[in-house]
Amino acid sequence: MTASPLPIAIIGAGPVGLAAAAHLLRRGERPMVFEAGRAIAQSIRQWGHVRMFTPWRYCTDAAAVALLDAAGWAPPPPDAVPTGAELVADYLEPLAALPAMASAIHLDARVVAVTRRGCDKVRTMGRDALPFVLRIAGPGGALRSVEARAVIDASGTWQTPNPAGADGLPALGEESLAAHIATGIPDVLGAARARHAGRTTAVIGGGHSALNALIDLAALREQAPETRILWIMRKARIEAAFGGEDLDGLPARGALGSRARALVESGGVTVLSPFRIAEIRAGGTHALSVTGEHAGHPASFAADELIVATGFRPDLAMLREVRFTLDPWLECAAGIGPLIDPNLHSCGTVRPHGARELAHAEPGFFIAGMKSYGRAPTFLLATGHEQVRSIAAALVGDAAAAARVELVLPETGVCNTRPAAQAPIAVAAASSCCAPAVAAPPPAASCCGTRQEAAQ
Template identity: 50%
Template sequence: MNAPATTELPVVVIGAGPAGLAAAAHLIDQDIEPLVLEAGSTAGAAVREWSHVRLFSTWNEVVDPAAEKLLAPTGWTRPDPATYPSGGDWVDRYLQPLAGVLGDRVRTRARVTGVSRAGRDRIVDADREQQPFVVHVAHADGREERVFARAVIDASGTWATPSPAGGSGLPALGEKGAADRITYRVPDLKDPAVRARYAGKRTAVIGSGASAFTALAYIAALGKSDDGAGTKSVWILRRGISGSTFGGGEADQLPARGALGLVAKAAVDEGRADAVTGFRTEVIERDPEGRLVLVGEDGRRLDAVDEVIVLTGFRPDLSFLGELRLGLDERLQAPVELAPLIDPNQHSCGTVYPHGHRELSHPEQGVYLVGMKSYGRAPTFLAMTGYEQVRSVAAAIAGDLAFADRVELTLPETGVCGGAGLFDTPDAAQADGGCCAPAPQPVQLGSPAAVGVAAEQARAGGCCGS
């Protein structure tokens, strides 16, 4: 079977999440036909899995302009722009309606298993750029299909590939065998079965980002409830505690994100969470009662816990892109031009230098990783970043480089701009104050004022984000 002419082909978008659906909307705006392939049973399937978690971005920041343009003729109206949606709200009130407008352009239960150039593996140079992309798809009913494309936008995210508990980036010894007591997601404590799993129990929370803050806040709230007596968490950090540990607080331009860190701090201050610092998990053992004992690489053994919540970030699944010539940073697994702008070894600021198709391009012309997947292993991705990425990429595919290069992106400050880095030992940038503020100083846990601020901000703006 000969491949059709490239100009007649659609652009294949992998993933029907926020970035993927926005990419489809921007392609349509450029008079290019998209085909969105989604492994899940519905659009927004990954977001649906954290439907109970409230975003720290408002509706005003999570609706793409091109998508809204498609939705407007249907009578859709944007929810109150100043309010904070949950993941479930985002799916029900935005992503699903958008997928409905896109119609047959979105195919669900269609998992991409490979992408290459038609008739060319990654070794072959001859006429490579003249060949269309070929995308192999496995359908839920067992069918296999190949789809030809003029370009490929991978917006599949990183949700399906969470990082392990092990401090080396590999699973800790015993981690897989303890899977019945470990979760890699923020638990939904409104679900009675899930609530019973953690109520009255001692739970280890491993991680230092917004998801860990959310889990700590949830467990602390459970401990205050009538059915949660005895509930406690052990917060395990690979670094020490400094002024940047709890996020930007009142300096954060996303108030709910700042409040989230302060609520986590309040959990520690109130004694509902014990902080263990500088601990990198090496082994997970079971005690005679079946509880889990975490052993650090330095030999420290923690008291047994009933459950472990691992929130150490995510990583991209690159397995189905093996026949493409990608240019990825060796550390972050992000595009090489983008990586220096988001490297957490150097930056912890909330702003990202404006970027678009040029920073997202690869040696294989016509393929782009966008959305959370473009950040590789780097944290703190915002929806508005992905929307601006796909606007630029769609314009570049259409050949409108002037529009593609006119990238305008201003992200809210986190209030944490001290170059916090990934490890305890400060690097030169941290010693000098990092990117835009004095180096973080140690904080005293137990400030009543901080607890009060956290509680007030939580009531005003919602404490739980993702």
Template identity: 50%
Template sequence: MIATATATATATADQLPVLVIGAGPVGLAAAAHLVERGLEPLVLEAGEQAGAAVREWAHVRLFSTWGEVTDPAAEKLLAPTGWAKPDAETYPTGGDWTEQYLQPLADALGDKVVRVGARVTGVSRSGRDRIVDADRDTQPFTVHVTYADGREERILARAVIDASGTWGIPSPAGGDGLPALGERAAADRISYRVPDLKDPAVRARYAGKRVAVIGSGASAFTALASLADLAKSADGAGTHATWILRRGISGSTFGGGTADQLPARGALGLAAKAAVDEGHADAVTGFRTEAIHRDGERLVLVAEDGRRLAPVDEVIVLTGFRPDLSFLDELRLGLDERLQAPLALAPLIDPNRHSCGTVYPHGVNELSHPESGVYLVGMKSYGRAPTFLALTGYEQVRSVVAAIAGDRESAERVELVLPETGVCGGAGLFDQAEADAAPDGGGCCAPAPALVQLGVDAPAAPGGC
């Protein structure tokens, strides 16, 4: 039973659904765990299809194998439908992930559980704004929804799991965290996503051009490697990248390399390094962008220290993503002032101190807020930190759902082993043949990643998998 605010204000907590925001990998996994526990889920997805954000990078090959990007409860739900899990040792693209796993999972849950074209615009306590203390914890949540056709609805929920991710808010080019002067005016020449160079129109946009790439993470690595591959092709002669880093280059700049337990992730850093070493990209360090000026048909980037770079044709800004907290403003969240992640989780995921492997698995204790019953999970739980893996999100929702179901012992028994070293967030650079040959996608005994040529599967995945 889905209770609307207009239909009933007297429904008891155990009669109300657990509302999940976002039908991505972690949101759908949360729904599967709720079904397994006998609880009623309702998943609201702003996009037109399940996995809408992943579909936007369908051309990307993940650096995690199939065995690392499916959830056990989801697999149990899919089994009666005849679903067959893909080879656990191969590497899916974002398109593979959506078509072979996320969409079948959404179909198995059904359209009464997964509503698409449903954007959450606000979450609060029924009859209580942020200020009111009286009987606050006894009131259900009220979730305000706007549908694609303009309809509005108010839905009551016993708990809220926000798995809406961070894909919708890329960080700007400005070194101070704000858009650089002129950044908005130059929007026609700036992209905040790694381009799909297999798309003829996109390829034509960058072929033979000078391109500035701003960022130091896995997405930037793959953009550099992809542009280098384009420069080597017959139609891309003259393509050249200027790689802009806010810091200097150190031994860890290119990630885990041959020591990385995820071979594809290690190969990613090696390919970016090769782009620089082979002269397809120049690195500019300590450059914090203050302004972007037009110079005829080109753009000139200016740093806070006054340095001006040679004009470029295009700019690709890959400086991370941010959580949308606007629709949660009436809730009492406990968030770290720097990362915008839950207070207990933030010290564990500080990107200045941790990689994927050094962030120990966590669950409901680290994800709880002063407002009981609301949880930020998945990439959104990491706020501005980039070091997220799908396995982490699946363990988060397993723990959170156990807590909602009243099984505290299971909720606090967090068991998960994550790969060590290297940066997280990004795609692998294995082509399909090499991906199929990779023996286990990780572990201490995995072979050292080889530097591979791009061209079949290139760009970088956001958020990390």
């Protein structure tokens, strides 16, 4: 197919955005990649100290590897598990440096809005024939506009973490006390060591980011024995946080859960679960006093620092003039909501999907990568590569390739958790006048149930 005179715009120069560019180049298209940061993969660099749980064979894209191989790239061992920094240095930076890729990438170029030329989202007549217009903020905030025939938003969700508050809003006081609150997986053994060594840190969240933070804090305590660790979760059943362990199709992910279990069983972490945070105040015996509800009763705990690892959500502000279609509770593409709902699925039980499921009401517009999952935490990088392979095929009119599935994922997560008969782990009572024992948890939802059943 003859390339359009207009480029295809890609928002974000992370692994999925660069993979999209590689697939489009392979098909003779002209991609333009806009990266808000001053370097590619800016978000990954912020968790570069963290080792991933997926080996290299699930971290690279086929079209990107083909470009690298042609340039004499030496691939890493397929079964080795990289850190974020290694993913950038050994794969993404060499990919971005290839001449065809380098000329397509625009750094320090934040997309602040997407629309159609000469009309807002209300107008329908003739809309599909109009090019997209991206408003881009460059160095110093200077604005410019770029036209494109299609747009792939692969900007991710790292910049918009979920708050500590249990109701989806920041807890009262959370924003004003941000100096004592970190999100994601801070480098507690490196750059953030002084904030946590010898102090009390509460890790909030029940996913793998929280497990990483707990394990790093435990390593820090070996160097600074006065370090104290709290683990705050909304889960009624702490065992659910450990995942499949030795039954997990991703061994490194399973090992992470096993290490966290051992840490809890050894008494190295004080667990408060289920705990729902309502307010964070300054002062008291530590820098922060956190109040909320523990097992249905008012309760509180004190800490010097909080690590909020409660997941992420998409920033949709720049898409205000785009006709996109969202799942009502996940804020993902509507077509994949039932496929990725974390009430039902782990990342290994999500069926591979592509352009058809990711389509929106705006023809030529797609959200790919982590942002396509909205608030769901079940994303795997390999899934994003399959998404953009299919999207690239659809954009050049190759319907057969767009519909084809070229990905097999490992089995992992809630469908492979340990048997429920295993003895439950005891949790601590939060500080309150009469903290009760934790109530017996409800049975876990099966991934084979309906979406509505698991959501209740």
